[in-house]
Amino acid sequence: MKIVVAMRQLADLVEELEVNADGTDIDRDFVKFVSNEWDEAALEEALCHKDDGDAEITVVALDEPDVDQTLYTALAKGADRAVKLTGHDPEGWIRTGDRAAILASWLERDDFDLVLTGVQAADDLDGQLAGVLAERLGVRHAAVVVGFHDADSAVQVEQELGGGTVAVSSLELPAVLGIQAARQTPRYASITRIRQAQQTQTIQEVEISAGGSLGGTVRKISPPKKRGGAEMLEGSASEVAERIAELIRSKGLARS
Amino acid sequence: MAISVLVLSERIAGEHPEATFELLGKGSKLAKQLGGELAVAVAGTDYPVQELGGADVILELAGLEAGAYAAPIWEAGVAAAIAASSPRVVLMSTGTVGLDLGGSLATRFGGQLASYVIDLDVDGEEILATAQLYGGKMLAEVALDSFICFATVIPGSFPADDGRSTGSPRVERIEVGEKPKAVAMAIREPETGGVDITAAPMLVSVGRGIGSSDNLELVQELADALKVPLSASRPVIDSGWLPKPHQVGKSGKKVKPSIYLSFGISGAPEHLEGMRNAEMIIACNTDPGAPIFEVAHFGTTVDLFDLVPELTERFGG
Amino acid sequence: MPVAGKKQLPDVVELESAIVKSPISGREWDVSGSFSRMLNPRVLTDYTYAGFAKIASLTGGESLQNCYGCGKCVPVCPVDLVGEYGPRKIHRRVQTGLDLFKADELWMCTTCANCLRVCPKQVNMVEVMPAVREAAVAAGDIPEELQVVMEKTFRYGNALGENPRKRHAWTKGAGVPVRVLSGDPGPVDVLFYVEDYWSYHPRGQQAAQAFARLLSHAGVDFAILGAEEKTVGDSQRLAGEKGLFEALMEEVVQVLDKYDFRRIVTPDPHGFNALVKEYPKYGHNYEVLHYTQLLAPLVGNLPLTNRIDAKVTFHDPCYLGRHNGEYDAPRTLINAIPGVELIEMGRCKGNSYCCGGGGGGMWLDGFNANHLTERLSERRVREAAETGADILAVCCPYEVSRFEDAAKSTGNERLKVMDISELLDMAIG
């Protein structure tokens, strides 16, 4: 089975995000970019399938800051091939419609059974990639996927509906799945192995020109106003513990 | 009168979800502003009708059997409803169905979409959406000007009571011609473990801030001392550190204890969804900017590894 | 392995009536009712060499097989004091089939080097353990706690996963100007390599601020790298991520090459160790001093006029003392403070106990807790408290946080833990 994992970079939320000069995007100059954690789950799930059987994994990503890092790490973890799509502005905010159009244009030339990607990303304001991509490719899709197995020309998919309830369905291949969680935490690729991958493997670069609007016009972005919020308890751990203990006792929930 | 707003009820079985009423409430205001009717699309034919009085029209998606779900089948059904009603605005929630269908339907109809929406308004010819970005660290104001606009709304953004009114909407049946290459097979209920976190008067809840499963014992001791169950945010569950029935949030349990004591939980919208209605929320998080403090009543930035043992001690642990 | 710290007594077999017969002469001994080694099972032939062969094939892993079982290393191993450990025991377990590459034991050695000090066969755990760990990590076997730190170090250049741009946020509270080379790149005498815990840990930041004030009092021309600094990552190397260490080294050297300085001074004995011993192996040679070594000869220039009437005991960091032979500089500084009475702990200098933070131990607290009766830091703090000291002085950035925590958890809050730089700063009038 040929699995394509679509991965992407995102501003690291460890950073304090700031708004750019014209107020319509975050200031990208000083933020660090890291791979989307849901894409990491998608990759992990693909790798688990490879461990179990005969999946062949291609990781594909649009050119974005530090994307090579993500692609080499994927190779070090066991992906078979890495592809970087160029031809767009790698520094800007790539909106979902454009991202999907670029990926679709490449996927149409490549052969695949399944595309896995993260169920969401912190900046997919214009909708989640899986559904948009699938519609462009004219194939089946499912989001919030927590497990799947392939059965001949179809894939049996488990989607989390909430409260642990799972919907099981069968989709004819090819299909695009938005992965919510892998069956295990993403594996570790030692830096030695990542560096080996850097030296021995190559990232294939493909230039694509495509685009597709989907989102509206962003008039402005801004950090949310702090409303009321919590009353902060100050002091040492012991003082704070005492205050919390009082609160708990005040609700009659515990003695001593 | 033409239909201007279409709300999708994401009911697969049982009751209509809370979000449906939230969207109906907001949807009826938008419909008035746009000078049209409010429609609600419902899967199947066997659903609680009387509760949908907030809408003017019910669009029954025939052939979408209740009790099973497959994205392509629902997509075909909702697409047929959209084609039949040509609304200006389609509202869904950011639940599984909304995440599934929002992007593909918007693409199919060539409309614009805003996701993680927390507020909506009509501004002249445009639909104005306020949406969360970067997990709520930013808010975006997006103007949608397409012929048909889509919004997936974060549950809890609008009061549900506004959407719960009695009335007698007309019912229209939508036939779905398209045959999607998919089969809806089953709905599987979660395995029930020993504990029921939804019944507990108080919860000690732990998030990724705990760092590793080896540290879990620390909070377990506190929970034991307080004689309450341990609950958790999803990363803790995903890592297999606690069984699934302990998860609070969108894809876990909705809880409403008298006290919700959280440690190392950032307060992502999906988590808040499960606990924001607790009577008293006390949050411990070393990051003073963590969104959990926006819903918490009391907060502290003391390190959980310092605070938890102190608390345990005070309750005889 | 046995439950934390409870040593298992050997089974002593005494039979009511027993005759032992020599297989060679045929002679018989009557050993009824008394102990005889002959009656106890011995399994000397019950192992293969395979375990050692696998370890010995690794660069650095050669020496474990040399152990001849004398046992000198066990009583000096700090981990054995609170658990079951030491090269002798690891050797024996590998002999009887332990797969060290997959075992929890692999992560418990702090690479403190106390065993090497006494081992007649030069079994070198400081090389063996990192070599085996490297192989394990490459195979994806790494404790989760450690994995997170490796990922953070790789991503952010510091083990705490803090924002690299806030690396010099501590300078704001220093009260003296601290020059950052990127903004003011002229030549400088001392490049102060702050390292992670002094940069980010709140208690470390206080020490960094104190040290900056001391440098300024002593009239030292110094500067820092600020956001351009990344950890040297020596503990990450010893915990099995040599690749990460090398990747960091490339970046560190690239930054160092940009600037004109005479010597590097760092508070972190781990970084110090790597700069002194590992960097030259790759052809990178710098003049490097631990901060106590810089200050000791200058102590006369410091106006140490405030008396500190306190009993002070000092913990030798493994990587300053045992690994790099510096025992005097910190003591010179402590003794220079008027009023201070320095009391040594039983285990000091060459035989100093380990705080447990080395070799990755800093990031394996939860993991190791499953195997130890108490933390090494707790054990050490109790030792320090028993001397009757008021202050436990340290000069490794890992230690203030470790020992303060341990002082709390062992009920020795009375014992104050202070970096030597903080003590000197207090003594300045």
Ligand SMILES: Cc1cc2nc3c(=O)[nH]c(=O)nc-3n(C[C@H](O)[C@H](O)[C@H](O)COP(=O)(O)OP(=O)(O)OC[C@H]3O[C@@H](n4cnc5c(N)ncnc54)[C@H](O)[C@@H]3O)c2cc1C
């Ligand atoms: C469809 C969908 C459904 C989802 N459903 C759920 C759900 O049901 N429940 C759920 O929880 N999530 C759910 N999520 C995931 C959600 O988006 C967040 O990723 C998740 O809630 C984050 O968990 P966290 O707060 O534990 O981790 P993080 O966001 O990583 O936060 C950890 C926090 O711990 C703090 N911290 C670190 N160390 C310490 C310390 N020593 N002391 C104190 N604080 C510390 C940090 O400052 C940080 O704020 C869902 C996501 C999707 C897309």
Ligand code: SF4
């Ligand atoms: S001191 Fe050396 S030879 Fe003796 S038991 Fe320990 S490792 Fe073996």
Ligand code: SF4
């Ligand atoms: S290096 Fe230290 S911790 Fe490791 S075995 Fe030797 S004495 Fe024990």
